[in-house]
Amino acid sequence: MIAAPRVLWRTATVLELVDETPHARTLVLDVPDWPGHAAGQHVDVRLTAEDGYQAQRSYSVASAPEDPRVALTVERIDDGEVSPYLAGELEAGDTFEVRGPIGGHFTWRAADGGPLLLVAGGSGLVPLMAMLRHRMRVGSRADARLLLSARERDALLYRDELEQLAAAGDGLSITYTLTRAQPEGWTGYARRVDAPMLEAVGPAASVQPRVFVCGPTPFVESVADHLIALGHPAAAIHTERFGPTGG
Protein backbone atom coordinates (compact mmCIF):
# COMPACT_ATOMS: atom_id res chain seq x y z
CA MET A 1 0.00 0.00 0.00
CA ILE A 2 1.22 3.50 -0.83
CA ALA A 3 2.22 5.46 2.24
CA ALA A 4 -0.25 8.28 2.79
CA PRO A 5 0.19 11.23 5.09
CA ARG A 6 -1.00 10.28 8.54
CA VAL A 7 -3.26 12.54 10.46
CA LEU A 8 -0.95 13.91 13.12
CA TRP A 9 -1.75 15.16 16.59
CA ARG A 10 -0.48 18.70 17.12
CA THR A 11 -0.39 20.88 20.22
CA ALA A 12 -2.70 23.87 19.88
CA THR A 13 -2.24 26.97 22.02
CA VAL A 14 -5.22 29.14 22.93
CA LEU A 15 -4.60 32.69 21.73
CA GLU A 16 -7.96 34.22 22.45
CA LEU A 17 -11.39 33.31 23.83
CA VAL A 18 -14.56 34.96 22.59
CA ASP A 19 -17.93 34.48 24.30
CA GLU A 20 -20.48 34.19 21.50
CA THR A 21 -23.60 33.45 23.52
CA PRO A 22 -24.25 32.54 27.17
CA HIS A 23 -23.57 28.92 26.16
CA ALA A 24 -20.99 29.06 23.39
CA ARG A 25 -17.43 30.24 23.16
CA THR A 26 -14.97 30.57 20.32
CA LEU A 27 -11.44 29.30 20.88
CA VAL A 28 -8.91 31.02 18.64
CA LEU A 29 -5.92 28.72 18.33
CA ASP A 30 -2.37 28.75 17.15
CA VAL A 31 -1.63 25.35 15.63
CA PRO A 32 2.01 24.95 14.56
CA ASP A 33 2.42 23.65 11.00
CA TRP A 34 -1.32 23.79 10.39
CA PRO A 35 -1.63 22.40 6.86
CA GLY A 36 -4.67 24.54 6.02
CA HIS A 37 -8.28 23.46 5.79
CA ALA A 38 -11.32 23.67 3.57
CA ALA A 39 -14.45 25.38 4.86
CA GLY A 40 -16.66 22.76 6.50
CA GLN A 41 -13.88 20.50 7.78
CA HIS A 42 -13.42 19.73 11.43
CA VAL A 43 -10.72 18.79 13.91
CA ASP A 44 -10.52 16.12 16.55
CA VAL A 45 -9.69 17.49 19.99
CA ARG A 46 -8.01 15.27 22.56
CA LEU A 47 -7.76 16.12 26.25
CA THR A 48 -5.53 14.13 28.57
CA ALA A 49 -6.06 14.18 32.33
CA GLU A 50 -3.20 13.97 34.81
CA ASP A 51 -3.96 10.29 35.39
CA GLY A 52 -3.67 9.61 31.66
CA TYR A 53 -7.41 9.38 30.96
CA GLN A 54 -8.16 10.69 27.50
CA ALA A 55 -11.33 12.12 25.98
CA GLN A 56 -11.73 12.93 22.32
CA ARG A 57 -14.32 15.02 20.49
CA SER A 58 -14.84 16.42 17.04
CA TYR A 59 -15.42 20.16 16.43
CA SER A 60 -16.03 22.05 13.22
CA VAL A 61 -13.58 24.77 12.25
CA ALA A 62 -15.33 28.15 12.28
CA SER A 63 -12.59 30.24 10.70
CA ALA A 64 -11.98 30.80 7.00
CA PRO A 65 -9.19 28.82 5.34
CA GLU A 66 -7.59 32.22 4.63
CA ASP A 67 -7.22 32.89 8.35
CA PRO A 68 -3.93 31.53 9.75
CA ARG A 69 -5.51 31.16 13.19
CA VAL A 70 -7.82 28.20 13.66
CA ALA A 71 -11.08 29.05 15.41
CA LEU A 72 -13.44 26.52 16.97
CA THR A 73 -16.80 27.45 18.45
CA VAL A 74 -17.82 25.13 21.24
CA GLU A 75 -21.28 24.95 22.75
CA ARG A 76 -21.27 24.03 26.42
CA ILE A 77 -23.26 20.93 27.30
CA ASP A 78 -23.54 21.09 31.07
CA ASP A 79 -23.27 17.36 31.77
CA GLY A 80 -20.69 16.86 29.01
CA GLU A 81 -17.19 15.63 29.59
CA VAL A 82 -15.22 17.92 27.28
CA SER A 83 -17.29 20.97 26.37
CA PRO A 84 -17.63 22.37 29.93
CA TYR A 85 -13.84 22.52 30.03
CA LEU A 86 -13.33 23.95 26.55
CA ALA A 87 -16.16 26.46 26.85
CA GLY A 88 -15.64 27.15 30.55
CA GLU A 89 -12.38 26.62 32.39
CA LEU A 90 -9.97 26.94 29.48
CA GLU A 91 -7.83 30.10 29.50
CA ALA A 92 -5.64 31.91 27.00
CA GLY A 93 -2.21 30.28 26.91
CA ASP A 94 -3.56 26.80 27.68
CA THR A 95 -2.76 23.97 25.30
CA PHE A 96 -4.47 20.81 24.10
CA GLU A 97 -4.06 18.37 21.24
CA VAL A 98 -5.80 18.63 17.89
CA ARG A 99 -5.56 16.66 14.69
CA GLY A 100 -6.86 17.63 11.32
CA PRO A 101 -8.22 19.05 9.26
CA ILE A 102 -10.51 16.08 8.85
CA GLY A 103 -13.35 15.31 6.47
CA GLY A 104 -13.90 16.11 2.83
CA HIS A 105 -17.55 15.42 2.23
CA PHE A 106 -19.06 18.39 4.03
CA THR A 107 -16.87 21.07 2.42
CA TRP A 108 -17.29 23.99 0.05
CA ARG A 109 -14.63 25.87 -1.86
CA ALA A 110 -15.44 29.08 -3.73
CA ALA A 111 -14.20 27.36 -6.90
CA ASP A 112 -17.06 24.85 -6.50
CA GLY A 113 -19.38 27.76 -7.28
CA GLY A 114 -22.99 28.38 -6.35
CA PRO A 115 -25.80 28.76 -5.87
CA LEU A 116 -25.58 27.78 -2.24
CA LEU A 117 -28.27 26.91 0.24
CA LEU A 118 -27.04 26.66 3.82
CA VAL A 119 -29.42 25.52 6.54
CA ALA A 120 -28.28 25.63 10.15
CA GLY A 121 -29.88 24.48 13.37
CA GLY A 122 -28.31 26.07 16.46
CA SER A 123 -24.56 25.54 16.63
CA GLY A 124 -24.78 23.68 13.31
CA LEU A 125 -24.00 27.13 11.97
CA VAL A 126 -20.29 26.72 12.76
CA PRO A 127 -19.07 24.88 9.62
CA LEU A 128 -21.43 26.95 7.47
CA MET A 129 -19.91 30.10 8.97
CA ALA A 130 -16.50 28.91 7.75
CA MET A 131 -18.02 28.70 4.26
CA LEU A 132 -19.48 32.22 4.47
CA ARG A 133 -16.23 33.64 5.83
CA HIS A 134 -14.33 31.89 3.03
CA ARG A 135 -16.81 33.23 0.47
CA MET A 136 -16.28 36.77 1.75
CA ARG A 137 -12.49 36.51 2.01
CA VAL A 138 -12.04 35.39 -1.59
CA GLY A 139 -14.58 37.90 -2.92
CA SER A 140 -17.00 35.28 -4.22
CA ARG A 141 -20.35 36.65 -5.36
CA ALA A 142 -21.98 33.24 -5.59
CA ASP A 143 -25.69 33.39 -4.79
CA ALA A 144 -25.84 32.19 -1.19
CA ARG A 145 -28.85 31.78 1.09
CA LEU A 146 -28.49 31.05 4.77
CA LEU A 147 -31.48 29.84 6.76
CA LEU A 148 -30.66 29.90 10.44
CA SER A 149 -32.86 28.28 13.06
CA ALA A 150 -32.35 28.85 16.78
CA ARG A 151 -34.47 28.66 19.88
CA GLU A 152 -34.20 32.33 20.74
CA ARG A 153 -32.29 35.44 19.82
CA ASP A 154 -29.66 34.98 22.53
CA ALA A 155 -28.78 31.59 21.08
CA LEU A 156 -27.79 33.02 17.67
CA LEU A 157 -24.07 32.71 17.03
CA TYR A 158 -22.05 35.42 15.25
CA ARG A 159 -25.05 37.79 15.18
CA ASP A 160 -23.19 41.02 14.45
CA GLU A 161 -20.87 39.45 11.90
CA LEU A 162 -23.79 37.86 10.04
CA GLU A 163 -25.51 41.23 9.82
CA GLN A 164 -22.33 42.74 8.37
CA LEU A 165 -21.96 39.92 5.86
CA ALA A 166 -25.57 40.29 4.73
CA ALA A 167 -25.19 44.06 4.44
CA ALA A 168 -22.28 43.73 2.02
CA GLY A 169 -24.72 43.27 -0.84
CA ASP A 170 -22.60 40.64 -2.55
CA GLY A 171 -25.29 38.03 -3.10
CA LEU A 172 -25.75 36.68 0.41
CA SER A 173 -29.16 36.70 2.05
CA ILE A 174 -29.87 35.50 5.57
CA THR A 175 -33.21 34.35 6.93
CA TYR A 176 -33.81 33.68 10.62
CA THR A 177 -36.35 31.59 12.42
CA LEU A 178 -36.66 31.63 16.20
CA THR A 179 -38.56 28.57 17.31
CA ARG A 180 -39.13 29.14 21.02
CA ALA A 181 -39.13 32.83 21.87
CA GLN A 182 -39.12 35.93 19.71
CA PRO A 183 -38.19 39.46 20.78
CA GLU A 184 -40.77 42.18 20.47
CA GLY A 185 -41.15 43.41 16.93
CA TRP A 186 -39.56 40.26 15.48
CA THR A 187 -40.11 40.10 11.73
CA GLY A 188 -38.40 36.77 10.98
CA TYR A 189 -39.99 33.35 11.06
CA ALA A 190 -41.18 31.90 14.36
CA ARG A 191 -41.59 28.20 13.61
CA ARG A 192 -39.57 25.11 12.82
CA VAL A 193 -38.07 24.87 9.36
CA ASP A 194 -40.62 23.43 6.95
CA ALA A 195 -41.03 23.02 3.21
CA PRO A 196 -42.80 26.36 2.56
CA MET A 197 -40.00 28.15 4.45
CA LEU A 198 -37.30 26.38 2.47
CA GLU A 199 -39.13 27.16 -0.75
CA ALA A 200 -39.40 30.84 0.17
CA VAL A 201 -35.70 31.03 1.08
CA GLY A 202 -34.67 29.30 -2.15
CA PRO A 203 -32.85 28.84 -4.45
CA ALA A 204 -35.30 26.52 -6.17
CA ALA A 205 -34.29 22.94 -6.88
CA SER A 206 -34.47 23.75 -10.60
CA VAL A 207 -31.29 25.87 -10.40
CA GLN A 208 -29.47 23.01 -8.66
CA PRO A 209 -28.01 24.69 -5.59
CA ARG A 210 -25.40 22.94 -3.49
CA VAL A 211 -27.12 22.34 -0.17
CA PHE A 212 -25.45 22.03 3.21
CA VAL A 213 -27.50 21.19 6.29
CA CYS A 214 -25.96 21.03 9.75
CA GLY A 215 -27.59 20.74 13.14
CA PRO A 216 -28.99 18.27 15.64
CA THR A 217 -29.92 14.93 14.11
CA PRO A 218 -33.74 15.39 14.17
CA PHE A 219 -33.33 18.84 12.59
CA VAL A 220 -31.11 17.51 9.80
CA GLU A 221 -33.38 14.55 9.08
CA SER A 222 -36.45 16.75 8.91
CA VAL A 223 -34.85 19.43 6.70
CA ALA A 224 -33.39 16.80 4.35
CA ASP A 225 -36.84 15.21 3.96
CA HIS A 226 -38.39 18.60 3.11
CA LEU A 227 -35.63 19.31 0.59
CA ILE A 228 -36.14 15.96 -1.12
CA ALA A 229 -39.88 16.67 -1.27
CA LEU A 230 -39.09 20.02 -2.93
CA GLY A 231 -37.18 18.19 -5.65
CA HIS A 232 -33.56 18.62 -4.55
CA PRO A 233 -31.58 15.52 -5.55
CA ALA A 234 -30.20 13.58 -2.59
CA ALA A 235 -26.69 13.82 -4.04
CA ALA A 236 -26.81 17.65 -3.85
CA ILE A 237 -27.73 17.62 -0.16
CA HIS A 238 -24.76 17.43 2.19
CA THR A 239 -25.58 16.82 5.80
CA GLU A 240 -23.71 16.84 9.09
CA ARG A 241 -25.37 15.84 12.32
CA PHE A 242 -24.75 17.04 15.84
CA GLY A 243 -26.03 15.63 19.09
CA PRO A 244 -28.69 17.15 21.33
CA THR A 245 -27.31 20.68 21.06
CA GLY A 246 -28.58 23.77 19.32
CA GLY A 247 -32.05 23.78 17.86
Add this chain to the structure above:
Amino acid sequence: MSTADPDGLTLDGNAIAGMLAEVFNGAEMTGASRVCASCGQRHAIGEHRLYRGAGLVLRCPGCGDVGLLIVEGDGWREVRMWGAWSVRVPAPPA
Protein backbone atom coordinates in the same frame (compact mmCIF):
# COMPACT_ATOMS: atom_id res chain seq x y z
CA MET B 1 -31.76 9.90 19.83
CA SER B 2 -29.13 8.77 22.31
CA THR B 3 -25.73 7.23 21.88
CA ALA B 4 -22.85 6.22 24.07
CA ASP B 5 -21.13 9.48 23.10
CA PRO B 6 -21.51 11.51 26.33
CA ASP B 7 -21.59 14.86 24.55
CA GLY B 8 -23.60 13.37 21.68
CA LEU B 9 -21.94 15.83 19.37
CA THR B 10 -21.95 14.17 16.00
CA LEU B 11 -23.89 11.27 14.71
CA ASP B 12 -22.85 10.43 11.19
CA GLY B 13 -19.81 9.27 9.26
CA ASN B 14 -18.31 12.77 9.36
CA ALA B 15 -17.87 12.34 13.10
CA ILE B 16 -15.41 9.48 12.76
CA ALA B 17 -13.46 10.86 9.80
CA GLY B 18 -10.33 10.95 11.96
CA MET B 19 -10.63 7.31 12.96
CA LEU B 20 -11.41 6.30 9.37
CA ALA B 21 -8.27 8.09 8.24
CA GLU B 22 -6.32 6.05 10.80
CA VAL B 23 -7.86 2.82 9.59
CA PHE B 24 -7.42 3.58 5.89
CA ASN B 25 -3.85 4.82 6.10
CA GLY B 26 -4.59 8.54 5.92
CA ALA B 27 -7.24 8.43 3.18
CA GLU B 28 -10.12 10.91 3.41
CA MET B 29 -13.12 8.57 3.63
CA THR B 30 -16.16 10.79 4.27
CA GLY B 31 -16.39 11.60 0.57
CA ALA B 32 -16.02 7.96 -0.43
CA SER B 33 -19.25 6.44 -1.67
CA ARG B 34 -20.82 3.13 -0.86
CA VAL B 35 -23.46 1.22 -2.76
CA CYS B 36 -25.58 -0.60 -0.22
CA ALA B 37 -25.68 -4.35 -0.73
CA SER B 38 -29.19 -4.40 0.67
CA CYS B 39 -31.10 -1.52 -0.95
CA GLY B 40 -28.76 -0.58 -3.80
CA GLN B 41 -28.62 3.12 -2.93
CA ARG B 42 -25.33 5.01 -3.24
CA HIS B 43 -24.44 7.37 -0.39
CA ALA B 44 -21.29 9.14 0.79
CA ILE B 45 -19.73 7.62 3.89
CA GLY B 46 -20.20 11.00 5.61
CA GLU B 47 -23.97 10.59 5.18
CA HIS B 48 -24.04 7.17 6.86
CA ARG B 49 -25.59 6.97 10.31
CA LEU B 50 -23.19 6.44 13.17
CA TYR B 51 -24.01 4.15 16.07
CA ARG B 52 -21.65 3.66 18.99
CA GLY B 53 -22.00 0.66 21.22
CA ALA B 54 -19.63 -2.17 21.95
CA GLY B 55 -18.25 -1.38 18.50
CA LEU B 56 -18.70 1.38 16.03
CA VAL B 57 -21.24 0.95 13.25
CA LEU B 58 -22.06 2.94 10.13
CA ARG B 59 -25.46 2.19 8.61
CA CYS B 60 -26.91 3.00 5.20
CA PRO B 61 -29.01 6.20 5.41
CA GLY B 62 -31.43 4.63 2.94
CA CYS B 63 -32.30 1.36 4.62
CA GLY B 64 -30.26 1.05 7.81
CA ASP B 65 -28.26 -1.97 6.70
CA VAL B 66 -24.79 -2.19 8.24
CA GLY B 67 -22.01 -0.89 6.01
CA LEU B 68 -19.07 -0.79 8.37
CA LEU B 69 -18.22 -2.27 11.73
CA ILE B 70 -15.13 -1.41 13.74
CA VAL B 71 -14.34 -3.41 16.85
CA GLU B 72 -11.34 -2.61 19.02
CA GLY B 73 -9.46 -4.88 21.37
CA ASP B 74 -6.23 -4.75 23.25
CA GLY B 75 -3.74 -3.62 20.65
CA TRP B 76 -5.87 -4.41 17.60
CA ARG B 77 -8.72 -3.03 15.57
CA GLU B 78 -10.90 -5.12 13.28
CA VAL B 79 -12.79 -3.54 10.41
CA ARG B 80 -15.61 -5.26 8.54
CA MET B 81 -17.21 -3.73 5.48
CA TRP B 82 -20.30 -4.58 3.41
CA GLY B 83 -21.49 -3.25 0.07
CA ALA B 84 -19.44 -1.78 -2.76
CA TRP B 85 -17.10 0.95 -1.60
CA SER B 86 -15.55 3.46 -3.96
CA VAL B 87 -12.67 5.56 -2.69
CA ARG B 88 -10.82 8.23 -4.66
CA VAL B 89 -7.32 9.04 -3.37
CA PRO B 90 -4.57 11.30 -4.69
CA ALA B 91 -2.07 9.60 -6.99
CA PRO B 92 1.35 8.98 -5.44
CA PRO B 93 3.98 11.54 -6.46
CA ALA B 94 5.75 10.50 -9.69
